[in-house]
Amino acid sequence: MSDTALIETIGVKKAYGDFVALDGVSLAVAAGETVAIVGPNGAGKTTLVNVLTGLLKPTEGVVRFKGEDIAGIGPVLLAQRGMARAFQLVHIFPALTVAETIAVAVVSHERQSLRVVASLGKNRALWQRVRDVAAIFGLDGKLDSTARLLSQGEKKLLDIASAFALVPEVILLDEPTSGVSSGDKHAIMRTLVDAAQRAGVKAILLVEHDMDLVAEYSTRIVALQGGKVLADRAPDAFFADPEIVAAIVGKRVGRLAAGHTAGRAP
């Protein structure tokens, strides 16, 4: 697995004093995959995500990205190496415009941030790139709008668009549709998946509560419980096992599993 894995963890343990948040998690994500990380609250999803993005250093174990150790390297280096992250809660730059927000990432990606007296306004190539990214997310009509004044859904898209502007190989989406009305969820996911394909993203890591979205968009599901990997399998195999589904999603199991199987039935 380690030959083709983009992201790989081996026996990752993360303890806070006596409390063990992650207990021997091993997983691998290869190019072409969309891996969903699911599990009840407190299962260790957030800790795992923080370890995978180099924010937390595991107590034990190895975490690699493209074969290199990334334990605790922090977000800036991670972004440079090609992994981007969008947050569960919308993170924007309230007073910056849509164009400026995306430009922050383009400047990073093009390593121009130390150009202390260069004119940003006259950098045509940079603004063209900003317009291209905005267009993918349908934000090209709002380039000069202040981020603070956007609708919730637009803020979400802007947050993710700025992450895409880093031209990442892997993108980690932490509940990308939280706080969005259920009608918009699929539209946003659709946009994201299309954008990922157009931007050349090789793999997507998805943390998501909504099992409909997980079923529809993931190619593999990693279920966590109590800091351990409970299951790591393809969606069909995942939803075919009522015990595991019950452990992860509780009572909604019947409807979801049935719906999923029905949807895929010949």
Next chain:
Amino acid sequence: MKDAPGRVLLVGVAIVVVALAAFPKVASPYYTTLVLPAFGYAIALLGFNLLFGFTGLLSFGHALFVAIGAYSAAVLTGKLGVKSFEAIVLVAGIVAVIAALPVALLAVRYVRIFFGILTLAFGMLFHSFLFKFYNLTGGDTGMRVLRPTLFGTDFKELDKTTFLIGPYYYECLALLVVLAFAMWRIVHSPFGLHLAAIRENPRKAEYLGVRVHRFRLLAFLISAFYGAVGGAILGVNIGQADPELAYWTHSGELVFMTVLGGFASFFGPLLGAFTFIFLKSELMGATEYWRFFLGVTLAVIVIAFPRGLMGLASDAWTKAVRR
């Protein structure tokens, strides 16, 4: 941080520069001598506001760097025999950058009140150093700053005031124009955009590859440079480097001027510096309770016009243009 369209801006700046250049010809020497400290403060505030308005870090100890500028001028002219004003300005700036480095390395890890208190503490530390090390710094009497040469000319035939409101005035004005232009470039560069991202949301900025600590550090060092250049101008103007320059109330005045003018605008602090100097001088002449009236002014500005005088001006401009 919206700025007016380019052409209007350029014409506006040109008018102000011409007016400032003509000022000594039309105004009395007394008022002209008031403009000199305003030049010094305007330069110091350009740096201060890179940190405050653009990067989101409020320093309560920035007078430290202004004092370093004045004391550098004193040591260079008085002890080392360096008279060239251009060399003084450059060396003062470099000394301030070196002094700022350890402060910045520590302070940029903190934000908001913690950053403010840390910078305040370093300012106080430097003030006690100036005050207690009598042999080095002259203690409470300070150090004399001798008259510098301007581009190698000593202007010996001019008396002190004629020198200050004549050639010195114009060199300081030129310095302000050059340094303001450089700062304009800085805040409108890719680097400046990353500073704004840090101000708006440091966590998000990090995930977009912005080196938050490193850039705060750079902004701090640049602002220290500007602070010391302003301080050197003040030192030469007063003819004295005084420990009060490093006192925390002086840092407070820098904050006051910036808020008065409007920290959200590039030119706000410059307007604040000039307004403050003239307001203070007029109030001091009119009443012994001038501190009270300055306090009231600040309170009114913060409550009623949080965007400062520049905010007021730009609102008025927008209205006028629409009409």
